[in-house]
Amino acid sequence: MATESNFVQPAISEFDGHYDHWSMLTENFLRSKEYWGLVENGIPVAEEGIKLTEAQQKPIAEQKLKDLKVKDYLFQAIDRNIMKIILNKDAAKDIWDSMKQKYQGSTRVRGAQIQALGKEFEILQMKEGESVYEYFARTLAITNKIKIQGEFEGGLDG
The missing domain is CATH 4.10.860 (DNA Excision Repair, Uvrb; Chain A)
Incomplete structure (x- = not known):
């Protein structure tokens, strides 16, 4: 009987230059983790000048933490030399969009x-x-x- 301790944590496959295949696998993985919304839409941002209550700030903080997790998955899958090439690495959406623009092509x-x-x-x-x-x-x-x-x-x- 398998126990939690010997369960292998799934990971994103390493980007090998085949963007369409990699993006399909990665999207599926991120959807299964319920993180895909961050890649599609980014982190919600409060309007400038509006003071948020602690209750309003909590979901944004949770989204930022999830975004860090997605970025971690992407950083593990993307070679350091490629990370240097893509322009904006502030959020998971930025990394994804940069990869798509650079490697997908029309x-x-x-x-x-x-x-x-x-x-x-x-x-x-x-x-x-x-x-x-x-x-x-x-x-x-x-x-x-x-x-x-x-x-x-x-x-x-x-």
């Missing part, structure tokens, strides 16, 4: 990139004086770029 742009890579792959030929190893490295570089775009499952035509 469907049209991704489609054009995949199409260009497919054409590059189709005309790929071994150059005169090129070793098999060098040719293979160029071929692999193109296929890896296509895979990163997330459209390689069906082949270049699919």
